[in-house]
Each structure stands twice: as C-alpha cells, then as structure tokens.
Amino acid sequence: MDIQTTAQIINFLAAMVLLTAFGMLVQRRIYGLIHLFAWQGLFLSVSTAIVGYAAGRHHLYISAVLTLTLKVILLPYILNVLIHKLKIRKEIETVVNVPLTMLIGIALVIFSYSLTAPVREMSTLVTRSILAIALATVMIGLLMMITRRHAVTQIIGFLAMENGLFFAATSATYGMPLVVELGLFFAATSATYGMPLVVELGVAIDILIAAFIFGIFFFHINTTFDSLDVEQMARLKEGE
Amino acid sequence: MIFSPLDLASLSILLFLLQVLLAPFFKKNERFMVNVCFSLAAAASLLAVAAGIWTVENGTTEKAILALGLPDLPFHLRLDSLSGFFLTTIGLLAFYVSVYSIGYVRGFIGQRPVMRLVIFYSFFIAGMFMVVLADDALFFLISWEFMAAASYFLVMYEDEKAENKRAAFLYLVIAHIGAVAILLSFGVMAGLATGFKDFSGYTFDAMRASHFPVEWATAAFFLSFFGFAAKAGIIPLHVWLPEAHPVAPSNISALMSGVMLKTAIYGIIRVTLDIIKVFPWWWGAVVLVFGLVSAVMGVLYALMQHDLKRLLAYHSVENIGIILIGIGLCMVFTSFQMPLIAALALTAGVYHTMNHAMFKGLLFMGAGAVLHATHERNMEEMGGLIHKMPWTAVLFLIGCVSISALPPFNGFVSEWLTFQAFLLSPSLPAPILKLLMPIGAAILALTGALAAACFVKAFGVTFLGRWRGQHKPKIQEVNWPMRIGMMLAAATCLLLGILPTLFIGWMDTIPVQLVGSTISESAGTYGWLWLTPVAPERASYSGVIVFLGILAVVAVAYIMLHVKPGAIRRGNAWDCGFEKLTERMQYNATSFSMPIRRIFGYLFDIKEQVDLSPQSAHSAFPKRLNYYLRVRDRVWGWLYKPIAEASFWLSRKVGMLQQGRIQTYLIYSFITIILLLVFVK
Numbered sequence: 001m002d003i004q005t006t007a008q009i010i011n012f013l014a015a016m017v018l019l020t021a022f023g024m025l026v027q028r029r030i031y032g033l034i035h036l037f038a039w040q041g042l043f044l045s046v047s048t049a050i051v052g053y054a055a056g057r058h059h060l061y062i063s064a065v066l067t068l069t070l071k072v073i074l075l076p077y078i079l080n081v082l083i084h085k086l087k088i089r090k091e092i093e094t095v096v097n098v099p100l101t102m103l104i105g106i107a108l109v110i111f112s113y114s115l116t117a118p119v120r121e122m123s124t125l126v127t128r129s130i131l132a133i134a135l136a137t138v139m140i141g142l143l144m145m146i147t148r149r150h151a152v153t154q155i156i157g158f159l160a161m162e163n164g165l166f167f168a169a170t171s172a173t174y175g176m177p178l179v180v181e182l183g184l185f186f187a188a189t190s191a192t193y194g195m196p197l198v199v200e201l202g203v204a205i206d207i208l209i210a211a212f213i214f215g216i217f218f219f220h221i222n223t224t225f226d227s228l229d230v231e232q233m234a235r236l237k238e239g240e
Numbered sequence: 241m242i243f244s245p246l247d248l249a250s251l252s253i254l255l256f257l258l259q260v261l262l263a264p265f266f267k268k269n270e271r272f273m274v275n276v277c278f279s280l281a282a283a284a285s286l287l288a289v290a291a292g293i294w295t296v297e298n299g300t301t302e303k304a305i306l307a308l309g310l311p312d313l314p315f316h317l318r319l320d321s322l323s324g325f326f327l328t329t330i331g332l333l334a335f336y337v338s339v340y341s342i343g344y345v346r347g348f349i350g351q352r353p354v355m356r357l358v359i360f361y362s363f364f365i366a367g368m369f370m371v372v373l374a375d376d377a378l379f380f381l382i383s384w385e386f387m388a389a390a391s392y393f394l395v396m397y398e399d400e401k402a403e404n405k406r407a408a409f410l411y412l413v414i415a416h417i418g419a420v421a422i423l424l425s426f427g428v429m430a431g432l433a434t435g436f437k438d439f440s441g442y443t444f445d446a447m448r449a450s451h452f453p454v455e456w457a458t459a460a461f462f463l464s465f466f467g468f469a470a471k472a473g474i475i476p477l478h479v480w481l482p483e484a485h486p487v488a489p490s491n492i493s494a495l496m497s498g499v500m501l502k503t504a505i506y507g508i509i510r511v512t513l514d515i516i517k518v519f520p521w522w523w524g525a526v527v528l529v530f531g532l533v534s535a536v537m538g539v540l541y542a543l544m545q546h547d548l549k550r551l552l553a554y555h556s557v558e559n560i561g562i563i564l565i566g567i568g569l570c571m572v573f574t575s576f577q578m579p580l581i582a583a584l585a586l587t588a589g590v591y592h593t594m595n596h597a598m599f600k601g602l603l604f605m606g607a608g609a610v611l612h613a614t615h616e617r618n619m620e621e622m623g624g625l626i627h628k629m630p631w632t633a634v635l636f637l638i639g640c641v642s643i644s645a646l647p648p649f650n651g652f653v654s655e656w657l658t659f660q661a662f663l664l665s666p667s668l669p670a671p672i673l674k675l676l677m678p679i680g681a682a683i684l685a686l687t688g689a690l691a692a693a694c695f696v697k698a699f700g701v702t703f704l705g706r707w708r709g710q711h712k713p714k715i716q717e718v719n720w721p722m723r724i725g726m727m728l729a730a731a732t733c734l735l736l737g738i739l740p741t742l743f744i745g746w747m748d749t750i751p752v753q754l755v756g757s758t759i760s761e762s763a764g765t766y767g768w769l770w771l772t773p774v775a776p777e778r779a780s781y782s783g784v785i786v787f788l789g790i791l792a793v794v795a796v797a798y799i800m801l802h803v804k805p806g807a808i809r810r811g812n813a814w815d816c817g818f819e820k821l822t823e824r825m826q827y828n829a830t831s832f833s834m835p836i837r838r839i840f841g842y843l844f845d846i847k848e849q850v851d852l853s854p855q856s857a858h859s860a861f862p863k864r865l866n867y868y869l870r871v872r873d874r875v876w877g878w879l880y881k882p883i884a885e886a887s888f889w890l891s892r893k894v895g896m897l898q899q900g901r902i903q904t905y906l907i908y909s910f911i912t913i914i915l916l917l918v919f920v921k
Contacts, residue, residue, distance in 0.1 A: 059292045062760075115917055154902070 006054040013047035014133045017167060018109070021140045024160055025105050025147075026098055030083060033156050034076050040163055041071030047130075047167075067166070075159060075216065082218055096147045105140050112136040130167065137164030151221055155214045246302045246319045248291035249327060249373060255284035256366035263358045270354050271897035274345045277358045281365065282338035288331035295324030299749030308892040309378060316443050318375035321749040322514065326372040326506045329594050330499045332732065333601045334365045337498075340605050340725025341491045343718065347612050348489075357489065359395055363390035364495065371752055373502045376443040377426035382421065388415040388471075391500060394492040395484045407483035414480045418470025422507070425463035429515065432456055447515045457516050461523055464511045465571075472504035474564065475534045476875045478557045482545070485553035486617060490608020493549060497556045498601035502593050505563055513586075513754040514573060521670060524571030528676070531564030532683045537555060539690040540843060543697070543836050544871040546619045546829040548607045551698055552600065555643060558687060559596040562655065563589050565684060569661045570755065572673065579757035581664045586659035586751050586772055587759055594743075595650040595736060599642035602729035606636035609718040609726070610702060619701045619829045624813065628715040631723050633703045637668040642697045642737070644692035650736035653771070655688060656781060660773045690836070697832045705814040706823045719921060738783035739770045837871070845872040 019038040027033045045067040052060025096104075112135040120129060142162030145154045259277050266273035274755070297859050299321050306315040319327070340788040348354050367387030374380035392415070395408040426442070433441030433450040440446060452460065468475075473481040485493045508527075512519065538557030545551040566589025572580035591848070607617075609632045616622055642649035645656075662684065665677035715722075736743055738802070741764045748760040763773050772780045815821045851866040897908075 111914070111917075139910075142906065142910050146903050146910060149903075175553075 003054070008051060009050055010047055010054075011129060013043045013050070014130045014167075017047070017137060017163070018133050021137045021160060021164075021216055022102065024156065025101050025140060025144055029099075030150070030152060031080075033153060033217075034079050037156050037159060038072050038076040039080075040160065041067060041075075044163055044167060045072060070162065071159070077115045079152065079156070086218060099149050101143065104143060108139040108143065109133075109136040112139065134164050134168035137161070137167060140164075151218055204232075244302055244305055245291040245295045245300070245324070246317060246373075247295075248287050249319060250304075250317070252271030252287040252331070253283045253366045253373075255280060255287070256362040256369075258691060259284075259362045259616050260359050260805065263355050263362075264508075264509055267355060271324045271346065271350045273358060274349065274354060275342060276821045277362070278338045278342045278345065281341075281362060282335050282882070285331045285334035285338055287366065288327050289335060291319065292324040292326075292328030292331055295319050296321050296328065296747055296749055299752060300806060301753075303375065305604070305727070306379075313376075313378055313439060313442060315379040316375035316445070317373050317379075318444070319373060320752045321747075322506070322509060323372040323592060325594075325750055326502060327369065329502060329597045330368050330372070332385075333495065333498045333597045333729070336367075336601060336725045336729045336732075337491050337494050337605065338725075338846065339728065340494075340608075343489050343721030343723075343725070344489070344605075344608055344612060346719070356393070360390045360393045360397075361492070364394060368499060368503055374508055375445065377430055377447075378442055380444075381423055381426070384422065385419060387500065387503065388412070388419065391492070391496055394496075395488045397492070398487065400434070403489070404487040408485045411480040411484040414470050414477060418467040421467035421470070423467075425460045425467065425511070428456055428460040428463065432460075440799050448517075451518070452516060454520065457519060458523070461512060461516060461519065465508060465527070467502040468507040468511075471507075472501050472536075472560045472564075473557050474530050474560060475537050475557060476879050478498070478538070478554075479535070479873065479875060479880060481540075481556055482550045482553040485556070485604075486547055486549035489594075490549070490604055490611055491516075494601045494604035494608070497553065497604055498597040501556060501560055502597060505560070505567070505589075506837070507594055508514070508564075508567060509518055509586075509590075509754070512567075513574070518570065519575055521572050521575040521673070524568045524573075524575060525673065525676065526568075527564055528680060529572055531566075531568050532680050534558065535561030535565065535687040536683050536690070537843070539687050539694060540836070540840055541873065543690060543694045543833045544844065546701075547617050548610065548702060549604070549617055550617055550845060551619075551694070552603050555603075555691070555694070556596075556600060558691060559592070559600065559643070562684070562687065563592045563596065564652075564679065565589070566592060566658050569658070570667075572668070574755050575659075576668060576670075578667070579627045579755050580759065580762075581667075582755040583662060583751035583757040583759045584657065584664070585661040586755055586774075587747070588654055588661055590747065590750060591657060591704065591740075591743070592651075592654035595642070595654050595733070596731045598729055598736065599649070599651060600638045600731060602635065602702075602726055603639040603643065605722070605726045605729065606632055606639055609722055610636075612718055612722070613715050614713060616709065619698070622702050623705040623708045623823070623826065625707075625715065626703040629703075629717045631717055632831075635723075635726040635730045636703065637699055638733055640695035642733045644695045645688045647781075648694065648734070648737045648783045648790060650733045650740075653737055653740040653781070653783065655684070657773055658684060660779055663773065663779075693836070694833075697829055700826075701832065702831045705826050706812070708823055708826060708828065718832065734787075738787050739768060740781075744771070748751075768815070810891070817821075843874065845874050845877060846870070847872075 017040055020036050020043065021034045024040075026032055027036055045064045048060055049064035050065060052058060052064065109132075113132045116135060117133040120132070138161050141157050141159075141164055144157030144160060148154055148157060241727055248701055259280050262280075263273055263277055266276065301318065301320040304317040305320075306317060309315040345354055345357060348357065364387060366413075367383055367390050370383035371380065371387055392412045396404060398404050399408075412813050429447045429450075429452065430439075430441035432452050433446045441450075457809050470477045485497055488496060512523070535558050538554050538559075538561055542551050542554035542558060545554060559674070566585050566587075569585035570582045570589060573579075573585055590773075609629070610622070610625065611617060613632075614622060614625070638649065643653040645651040657679060662677055662681040666674060666675070668674060705801060744761045744763050748758050752758050759773060762775060763771060765772050765776050766780075769784055770776075770780050770782045812819070812821075847868070847870040849868045851868070852864075899905075
C-alpha cells in the first residue's frame, strides 16, 4: 500500500467521521444516535490503526483496540442499558430546529478549515488534513450539547467531542506549537503520530469513569425531576 | 545555652496546638477540660513571654527555616527585638486572660459546649504568635488568616443570636478585604525584590535587601496600611470593632482588643521601618492624620455608648489612634534623619501598645466580670455595683485611671512621651508639619480629656450610685481565678506606670534596630526614679514619687475622716440632697454625655425625640415621658452604604448571567472558545 492510497483511505475515514457527526446532529431518535456514535467510534478506530500502520507507530494499534472496545462496544452498551432501565423511548426535542443546526455545523467546519490552514500548509504528514475535521468534530459535539435538551443526548454530544479530540491527537502534525496555541489542551499531548501510551490509557480510563458518573447522574436527575430534560434544572436557579 | 528564645517561642506554639488535640479527650468532664486547658495556655503564654523578654533584652536576632510550606517555598521564622516585644505583649495578656478564663469559662458550662471555645482560643493565640514570628510573606499571611479565622469562630461562639452572626460576618468581610490588600502589598514588594523573575522574593529578607522605586514603595505601603488599618480598626475601617467586641465572650474581647489589634501595629512597623526603610515624610504625615482622627473620633463615639463593651470597643479605636500618632511621628522624624526624636516617638508608640494591651485587657476582663455577675451589658440598667463587687470595682477603676492617662498608671507615661515627641517638632524642616504638629498635640490633649470624661461615666454609672434596673438580680463578686487575672493586669499597669525608665531601658533595642538610635541614656540620666526622655532640664517625671504622693494624700484624708467619730454620715447615694428621688431619677450615662452630644452633635447621625403622653393632658404636667435617642456612626451612611449598594447592584447584574440552563452555560464556553480561536490565531 503506497502512501497515496493510505492518505486516500484516511481522508475517506475522516470524511465518514464528520458525516456521522452531522448525522448525530440531525438524528432525532436516541437509539439512532447511539448507533451513529458507535459507527463514529469504528471509523475512528480503523483510521487510528491505518495511521499506525502507515507511520510505523505500532503502539497506535493498542489505541485502535482500546477505541474499538470502549467506544464501539462498551459505551454504546452502557448507554443502551441506561436507556432501557430509565425507560426512555421518546423522540428527542431540540432547542434549535434541525436545518439551522446543520447550517451552524457547516459554518463550524468552514471555520475549522480556515483555522487550521496554516498547519496544513506547514505539515507534510499524510494526516495533515484531518486536524480540521477533528476540530470540526469537537465543535459539532459541543454544538450538539447546546442544542439538545435531553441529558442522554448531551452525554453523547460530550463523547462525540471526545472522539474529535482523540482524532486530533492521533492524526496530529508537526505543527505542534500552533496546535497548543489553539488553546485546546488535548492537542498538547499529540506531539506526533499519536499520544504516548500512558496518556492514552489515562484518557481511556477517564472516559470510562465519566460514563459511570454520567450513569449515576442520570439516575439522580431522573429521580429528582422525574425526567431527564435538563430544562427542568433551571428550577435550581437561585432566587426565583 | 541549650535553649534559644526561638525554641521557647516555638514550644509555646506547639503547646497551644497540643491543647487542641487534648481538649476532645476531656469532653465528658468540661470543668476539668477548662481547668487543664487554660492552665496549660497560661503556662505556654509564659514561655512566649520568657522568649520575648530574653530577645528584647539582648537585642538578638534569631532565624530558622521550617521544613513546612509549599515545595521550594519553606516557612521562615525570625525572632528579633520587634517580634520579641510583641511576643511579650501578646504572651503577657494571654497569660492574664488564660488565668481569668479558668474562672470565666466555667460560667458557660452547662449552657453550651465549651470545647469549641477552648479549641479556637488556643488556635487564636497560636496564630498571633505565628504572625509576629513569621519572616516571609507566605507564612505571615497564613498565620494572619489563621488568626482571623479563629477569632471569627470565637466571635460566633454564642451563635444563636442574629446580632452575633451579623457582627461576625462583618468582621470576616472587613478582615478579608484587609488581607487581600496585605497580600497585594507583599506581592508588589516580593515582585520588585526579584524583578518579577521568580518567587524567591517572598521572604522578608529578600524584600529588606532590595531598594524599591518610590512610586512602587508608595503603592506597597498604602496597600499594606489599608490592610492593617482594617484589622486595627482605624477610622473609617473601624465599624466591625463595636459590633464584634460586645458579642464575643469577654475573655476573647480582651484578647482581640488588647492584642489582636496590635498585630496590625506590628505589621505597619514591620513593613515601613524594617522592610521599606526609606520613605518620603508625607507617609508619616498620613499615618499621623489617620491616628489623630481615629483618636478623637474614637473617644467621641465611645462617649455616646451605653453598652459597656461597645464603649470599650470604641476606646480601642481611640488608643490605636494614639499608637499610630507615635508611629506616624516616628516615620516623619526618620525621613528627616532625626533618629533621636524618631526613637522617642517610636518608644512612645510601642510603649502605648504594651500599655493599651494591659489596661484594655483589664477593662474587658472587668466588663466580663460585670456581665458574668449581672448578665447585663447596658450601663443604664446598672449602678451601685461597688457594694456587691468591691474587688472588680477597684480593679476596673485602676483600668479606667490608666486608660484616662492619669498618673501614676501606665497610660500617662506613654501619652506623655507622645507629647514630648510633639513638642520637639518645631525642629522639623517642612512648614506644613510645623502647622500640623501643634494641632495634633491639641487633639491628643482633647482626646485624653474626653477619655477621662468617658471613664468617669463608665465607672460612675456602672459601679456608683444605686441599681437602676427594673428587677434586682442577686449579684455576687466573681470567683478567684477571674480576680487574680484582673489583679495581675492591674499590677502590671501600675508597674509600667511607676517604673518607666526600667521598661524603656529594656525595650531600647527596638529603636536601635529600627531607627538606629537609643533614648535610654538620656531617659535614664537620673536612674530608675526619674524619667527624662530628652534631657533632664527639658522634662522629667517620676512615677514613684507621684504614686507615693497620692498614697500620702489618701492616707491623710482617711485619717482625718476617721480620727473623729461622727465625721462620716451615710445618706442615699446620688440624691443630690433631696430625699424623695428614686433610683430611676439618678444621673445616668445618657444624661452625663449630653453636653458633649450637644457640642459635637454634627459629627454623629443623631435621632432624638421626646414623647409626652397622654397628649390630652396639659403639656406642663405629662403623665409619662418617653425619650428616644439613637446615635449612629456617620461613616455607615457615607461610606459603607454606597459601597454595599453598589456591590449588590453589580451582583444582580452579574446574576443575570446565571440562567440555570445548561445550554446557556455551554453557549458561554462555546462562544469563548470560538472567540479565543479567532483572536489568538
């Protein structure tokens, strides 16, 4: 497999990641969302493996396997169980309507490309164009958290954001100082192809713990407010 | 030598901390806990006194570095003459108050848990010791906050009353605003000491070694002065004092007023004379003006009070003012290179610090004894206590005479020394100071006179005359530990008053260390009997002779009255020769201070009204007469209310950010990230 093909494949996978991100932005049903999230994890995992192969960084295989187990199997499973236990079957209400959200998403992608343009010019890595997509994924994840009202969707948004971070870290570039300048702390660990293994393991455990904490929170929010609609939490505001 | 003074001082602090660990074991037997812990506190305080006396006597400076603190920023300790002096002052009063507390805290047993009081009492004194021993900004501030937090919990001790919570909160707020200013001041000095390169400038040694540009030094000085003023209760930052002191238990009020305020004086001296060292003369003038205003306003406000402890709290403002006058004069003279007079002014200020600790401690202990016996703080409801509580009355009287600056007690000596410094001011080169100084001296004299008037009122209304209250409680003299605590303080007041020369000779290492001159030689020209601060032909005072003279007059009067039987006739107290007057018609605190309230009325926010009822009767023959009087600090309306309103307004505006919706909060971070990305690109 020559470098050109590799780059093509990686770019294709990156496009798929972005596509799933947009898919999540549009998806109204919760099971669909979780499926999309699993797919995104799968693309991420495959792309990580290929980057590892192309760059000869074999520890990236471990990352790929970790991503696969955590994000494709474990987390969707946990979320499914949670939804089942909490008996959530409703459609998800959005705060902003879907077309507008899509438009904002597109604007964010363009913004990300313009932002990472200097990096892409400087870098010679096969993965250089991924950074823009990774950043876009992060921001779309955040956008999802903002536009959705349901606690579970917010968590999926958060996890999608984390996917973007991971993507940025594994793809990464030599344009490291600039990445730091972006003010996104995660990228600081992405010196070259992939993070050091220790950091990776740490991140993996973080995600797992976060998932557990979210689970516990779901139960508590649900028992306190009889609903997982975060709008209800406005009642916690002081003074009214 | 096996021990050094610093070892003793550290041991003392450790003993206090040990008590905190020890107290919970005696929870079952509270009486035993009070006895053991306060006895231990008294012993530990004596250790600190020994360390202090020893250091000041020899003028030694001892340093140590503790293995505590942050990584690479260890705590530094230093015991020099100045810290030694404050260690002695704090330790001495802590010793007296600890003895007193053995008796006083007994009164709380059964009413509320005393363990809290015991623990925070130990923390509080340990905190004060740490403040004066600290030799770096970090340890200083930690100790400072430690002390403030401990005293906050002590003020809150009787926390079921809303009044106490309010007072404690006010105290905490002002203490923290002050602490922030001190922190900033140290930040400026530490930064300049290393050129903002690293953190090594946080030690006082590094700050001492550097020379600050005058504008930065001014910023640092005023920040720290503001911060210390908040703690010392200098007008207009005094508002917490009259709130917090009355509601705290009386042994705590004695310590807070007697010595905690003095840590702020210590801070001012440390920062100006020891760390910054070179400064323009107008700094001293500013300190002097604040001192004068605090002195005269403090005593005027005190005159308006009829709550005994509140009155004493306002007198703390006055006395802090007098101390500041000494310090301010010292700063002025130092900046004009007149070390001899600077030494005199510094000695006066520092001497008054010690004196105030003693007599204010004594007075608060006396007020506590009255409170303990009568459960009453309002003087208008008291009277004639001298018959029921003769010991307390005499000891309180000694405190009153001392604070009114009357010989032969200690207050006179330090105020007299301050006057001497004022009288030497015509030699100053700045014309504006030549104008300011006589006014200052006059204000100081006025303060002394008003203080005397105020304590005639405090003592007369509380202890003389007849009981004014509606119901007559059974009043007993207080127990022995309380009496002993007060007696020790009273004896110290007398000794400091009649043997000033010895005391000045002892503390002479402080002016040597800070302004490079000594006054003990000129002050002790004629030995211990005569105090001659500048030169014998200029001014001299002998406490011993005055004391003996007063004793002789009293003895002669006593003999003349008792030699002939029938020379003494007993009538009703304060009936002015009429016989039909009741207790309610006696002269009282409000009527006593009325002339002064008329003269200085414009300084206060006074609301006074008289209701005649019933209205139908002829106004010349009212059945009932209601008199309503409310005197308030003008500072509240002028300074604090606008600030409080502004901060509430601002808080409401900021509160609008708080929508309670997660999405909104996420949008805030989202927009922040986008903006950062756009602008930092």
